[in-house]
Amino acid sequence: MKKCLCSICHHRLPKEKFYPEKKRAGGVSSRCIHCQKNYDKKRFWGGRQAYFEKYRVNNIEKVRAKWKAQYALKIGKLIKKPCEVCGKKKTEMHHPDYGHPLKVRWLCHKHHIQLESGSLGERGIYL
Ligand SMILES: [Zn+2]
Ligand SMILES: [Zn+2]
Ligand SMILES: [Zn+2]
Numbered sequence: 001m002k003k004c005l006c007s008i009c010h011h012r013l014p015k016e017k018f019y020p021e022k023k024r025a026g027g028v029s030s031r032c033i034h035c036q037k038n039y040d041k042k043r044f045w046g047g048r049q050a051y052f053e054k055y056r057v058n059n060i061e062k063v064r065a066k067w068k069a070q071y072a073l074k075i076g077k078l079i080k081k082p083c084e085v086c087g088k089k090k091t092e093m094h095h096p097d098y099g100h101p102l103k104v105r106w107l108c109h110k111h112h113i114q115l116e117s118g119s120l121g122e123r124g125i126y127l
Pocket of ligand 2 (some may be wrong): 083084085108
């Protein structure tokens with residue numbers, strides 16, 4: 001029986017202990033099934049954690065910036081402006097940088113969504 005070497009646990013195992021992988025020379029994966037499963041699990045959770053952490057940090061900044069801007073608006077430090085694209089009076093705040101809570105841009109709902117999605121770039125308007 002042909003045995004293959006696992007690149008992770010360095011055990012020589014029968015071919016059946018590996019996932020088939022046609023594009024490789026031996027026709028099987030370089031990791032045994034057991035190691036492959038561990039690897040996938042680790043990669044899956046590692047990726048998730050990084051994602052949630054980034055999301056959490058982003059969100060705290062976002063909430064903080066919005067809150068500060070709302071307050072500045074209330075005390076008159078920040079003044080509501082019409083949409084910078086179409087001039088519509090009913091506008092929403094857009095923060096190009098949450099690190100600068102009082103640096104906001106005013107856009108109507110429609111143009112705000114377009115700006116966030118990047119489709120206003122065609123008109124020369126960027127975040
Ligand atoms: Zn292994
Ligand atoms: Zn608009
Ligand atoms: Zn926005």
